[in-house]
Amino acid sequence: MALDSDANLNSLGFAKPPAETRVVVAMSGGVDSSVVAAKLADEGYDVVGVTLQLYDHGAALAKKGACCAGIDIHDARHVAEEKGFPHYVLDYENIFQDAVIDEFADSYLAGATPVPCIRCNERVKFKDLLETAKDLDADCMATGHYIQRKTGPNGPELHSAEDANRDQSYFLFSTTPEQLDYLRFPLGHLPNKDATRAMASEYGLAVADKPDSQDICFVPDGDYASVIEKLRPGSAEPGEIVDHEGNVRGTHNGVIHYTIGQRRGLGIGGLSTPLYVVRLDVDAKQVIVGPKEMLTTRVIPVREINWLGDEPFESRAEWHVAVKVRSTRPPHDAIIRPTGSDTAEIELLTPETGVSPGQACVFYDTESSRIFGGGWIWRGY
Structure with a gap:
């Protein structure tokens, strides 16, 4: 049931008491998802916590600064025990290897600069885990991502987080309308991360002061090359x-x-x-x-586009939006010219430097916080 302005709906948008509303919370073991789980449990929802084991549990214990590592599984379980809701650990090691790690290695070897966190959200968390939530008869799935789900005249819309410094829209552009209908993001409206940590302290969570995860979870030290060499021996010729x-x-x-x-x-x-x-x-x-001027790019081909606009993607010859070509860069004005159902040519009104194949190009409304989806840069220039 979609969220609307009906005063009879609960905070997750369902016309029934929280106790009769089951919500699966994707728990990474960090402070964000822990706060989401504790908040919903405190509000009386039927919470089920799920944590994914993405690589060998024993090896993961030694990985510092990574999400979904051994210590994180322990922390997620501890939060569930403290708050009195069931918690499950699902072995997704093979799925994660096939859907994320292998493509990361192959893309890197092909000269691209992949973003595995996007693929993980797209192919693991918002696909397999979401289906698992449905199998558990959950009404919805909640995560600790900093992004907002708002209801528009045509259904749920994806919007940037209130805190621009924490916004994770770049990593969630491939969320489909069907997935968005089922997902909830209880932290997206918060003003900053301090507010999240304050809530964690209020709920008495041991993870209140836990540092944020850093780097890609399976590359915790940031040394991409050494990981690629292990995955693809002989690749460093x-x-x-x-x-x-x-x-x-x-x-x-x-x-x-x-x-x-x-x-x-x-x-x-x-x-x-x-x-x-x-x-x-x-x-x-x-x-x-x-020279540096050779890095400047004005036109970018994009494919595998996930379109979240109200009108069909190919219904217009041009879409005037703002786009972000790196997670750390602000959106800049651009024109999208569709070349197929999921392909387009993006003209940047202000040329960008360092545009790289394998990165995402995310589309933003120029007059609001709404996200219109995005696609993958497949040839830089």
Whole structure:
């Protein structure tokens, strides 16, 4: 049942008492999802906590700064025990390997800069876990993501979080309308993370002061290259560093050690003009470098588009929106020109630097906090 303005609906949008409303809470073991679970339990909802084990439990215990690690499973279970609701740990190791880790490795080897957190939300948390929630006869599934679900004239809409510094819309653009109808995000309206921690203290949660997770969960130290080498032995083959005119400027010990826009660590100092990585040629084992202006991009091809607008995507020749091409960058004005049901050409009104294949391009309304979906950049320039 969709959320609306009916005063008889409970806080999750259902016309029945909280005690008769079952909600599965996706619990990562961090403060955000723990607060969501505690809040809903405190309000009297029939809460069921679910935590995903995404990699070997014993190995995960040693991983600091990663979500869904061994200590996080323990913390999630402890919150459930404190608040008196059932908690389950589901073994998703094989699913996570197939749906997220393998593609991450293959995309990186192809010269792209993948965003595995988006694929995890899309293919694991909001797909398999959501179906599990339905199997448990839950009315909805709640998460600790900082994003908002609002009701518009045509149904649920996805909106940026109230706190722009915590907004996770870039990582949730692929949420479909059907998924959005079932999902709830109780923290999206909060002014800042301090408010979340204050709630955690109010509920007496031991995780109130727990640090936020850092890096990709299976790359906790940020060393992408070493993980790729373990996943794909022999992938770090040496080659040449070549400038945009074809001149050999040096050598490298593997394309996987470089990313588009990189300047430091190239080992080709002493130049009058700084050079940046502008392209990766995996087949030729070449890192191509050039001046900064070569990183500037105005037109971006995007595919696998998830459209969340009210009108069909191809009903217009152009959509005037704002887009974000990196999670750390603000949205900038752009024009979307559909080239198919899920493909488009994006014209950036202000050119961006360092646009890379494998990153997401997320669409935002220029006049509100609404998100119109997004797609994947498949060829930088």
